[in-house]
Amino acid sequence: MASSTQGQVITCKAAVAYEANKPLVVEDVQVAPPQAGEVRIKILSTALCHTDYYTWSGKDPEGLFPCILGHEAAGIVESVGEGVTDVQPGDHVIPCYQAECKNCKMCNSGKTNLCGKVRGATGVGVMMSDRKSRFSVNGKPIYHFMGTSTFSQYTVVHDVSVAKINPQAPLDKVCLLGCGVSTGLGAVWNTAKVEAGSVVAVFGLGTVGLAVAEGAKSAGASRIIGIDIDAKKFDVAKNFGVTEFVNPKDHDKPIQQVLVDLTDGGVDYSFECIGNVSIMRAALEFVVGVAASGQEIATRPFQLVTGRVWKGTAFGGFKSRSQVPWLVEKYMNKEIKVDEYITHNMNLTDINKAFDLLHEGGCLRCVLAMEH
Ligand SMILES: NC(=O)C1=CN([C@@H]2O[C@H](COP(=O)(O)OP(=O)(O)OC[C@H]3O[C@@H](n4cnc5c(N)ncnc54)[C@H](O)[C@@H]3O)[C@@H](O)[C@H]2O)C=CC1
Ligand SMILES: N[C@@H](CCC(=O)N[C@@H](CSC=O)C(=O)NCC(=O)O)C(=O)O
Numbered sequence: 607m608a609s610s611t612q613g614q615v616i617t618c619k620a621a622v623a624y625e626a627n628k629p630l631v632v633e634d635v636q637v638a639p640p641q642a643g644e645v646r647i648k649i650l651s652t653a654l655c656h657t658d659y660y661t662w663s664g665k666d667p668e669g670l671f672p673c674i675l676g677h678e679a680a681g682i683v684e685s686v687g688e689g690v691t692d693v694q695p696g697d698h699v700i701p702c703y704q705a706e707c708k709n710c711k712m713c714n715s716g717k718t719n720l721c722g723k724v725r726g727a728t729g730v731g732v733m734m735s736d737r738k739s740r741f742s743v744n745g746k747p748i749y750h751f752m753g754t755s756t757f758s759q760y761t762v763v764h765d766v767s768v769a770k771i772n773p774q775a776p777l778d779k780v781c782l783l784g785c786g787v788s789t790g791l792g793a794v795w796n797t798a799k800v801e802a803g804s805v806v807a808v809f810g811l812g813t814v815g816l817a818v819a820e821g822a823k824s825a826g827a828s829r830i831i832g833i834d835i836d837a838k839k840f841d842v843a844k845n846f847g848v849t850e851f852v853n854p855k856d857h858d859k860p861i862q863q864v865l866v867d868l869t870d871g872g873v874d875y876s877f878e879c880i881g882n883v884s885i886m887r888a889a890l891e892f893v894v895g896v897a898a899s900g901q902e903i904a905t906r907p908f909q910l911v912t913g914r915v916w917k918g919t920a921f922g923g924f925k926s927r928s929q930v931p932w933l934v935e936k937y938m939n940k941e942i943k944v945d946e947y948i949t950h951n952m953n954l955t956d957i958n959k960a961f962d963l964l965h966e967g968g969c970l971r972c973v974l975a976m977e978h
């Protein structure tokens with residue numbers, strides 16, 4: 607059914623990042639109607655991920671200002687542009703920063719979950735059809751972010767970036783499946799393909815790291831060693847399957863040596879879920895974290911000659927539109943945790959406080975209600 611706002615510019619509240627490291631400004635923005643192949647979504651809930659902080663901090667080479675950040679959300683389709691057939695107004699959806707057109711060379715390759723259809727536009731903060739933004743404040747354009755921009759009551763995304771989900775699913779919970787939880791689970795199941803009996807190390811026990819632990823437990827890992835410099839993470843990590851804890855601050859030796867000693871020679875899989883290049887080196891074999899601009903990783907070729915594999919993952923290797931609905935069903939069937947990662951709930955107007963919380967040990971995910 608058509609909404610009363612279809613075809614109209616919507617004025618709504620959004621959190622605008624005008625400059626790196628400056629508080630976001632919650633204010634009225636204008637959201638233009640969706641063009642051909644686009645979908646306008648009423649966002650009901652959005653969480654904050656470390657990657658939002660990374661771009662806000664100014665370290666992301668793709669970061670553009672002013673922009674509307676946010677990429678871990680859920681909402682309801684308000685209207686669709688010409689030619690959109692897969693979703694319609696009223697559908698419950700999760701915006702996906704990793705698109706899936708099901709038709710490009712990359713989607714057809716069978717080798718990757720990365721899609722090439724709209725990445726050239728989403729990486730520079732615009733929509734593909736006219737290379738323009740759908741957001742503005744008093745006529746001045748505001749860049750999109752990751753093709754999602756969910757820190758807004760309404761957003762416009764490409765149709766290839768929308769996963770239609772079970773309408774019974776609570777949007778204030780399943781928004782987490784738009785990034786962190788899915789990435790951690792997929793890193794284990796799709797990218798590393800951890801086998802039963804494996805010994806696993808997880809560096810960084812935030813949401814991504816805890817979801818790695820949860821995925822490793824379900825894959826039958828025999829030991830899951832959690833490593834974090836914040837001891838407050840250890841108690842909660844037990845509930846996600848972590849069996850042992852190491853705080854690098856308690857040791858004089860390099861963390862690699864501590865783990866080698868603890869495991870009689872080393873682990874089968876190690877996951878870096880921090881975004882720290884020296885830990886990526888330490889964790890050689892596996893990378894999840896997003897490292898800052900200009901940073902590089904190096905290791906001795908011997909590490910690779912002897913069979914170790916360094917691998918990265920984007921969105922845990924999940925094909926977004928095909929598999930996010932499946933992840934939502936797994937949550938509805940109580941086969942994966944989601945609620946347990948939500949430590950805080952706030953309103954959109956409190957978004958700057960929510961950003962501060964990202965640095966407090968007690969916070970995994972803070973979900974913002976969009977206050978419609
Ligand atoms: N590749 C992908 O598709 C995705 C990557 N990411 C990236 O994954 C990383 C983790 O994201 P979140 O879980 O949201 O972050 P978070 O900030 O909630 O968790 C990071 C954890 O690492 C710990 N930590 C920091 N420095 C450490 C050190 N030197 N040694 C050990 N532990 C340390 C912190 O105490 C914290 O518990 C970030 O870099 C984020 O940008 C996030 C989502 C998707
Ligand atoms: N813009 C950054 C790279 C950021 C990055 O690596 N993003 C991840 C998702 S992180 C989610 O929280 C990703 O999937 N990247 C693949 C992609 O197509 O963007 C930079 O340039 O460093």
Ligand SMILES: [Zn+2]
Nearest residue numbers: 655657785786
């Ligand atoms: Zn994220």
Ligand SMILES: [Zn+2]
Nearest residue numbers: 707710713721
């Ligand atoms: Zn594609």
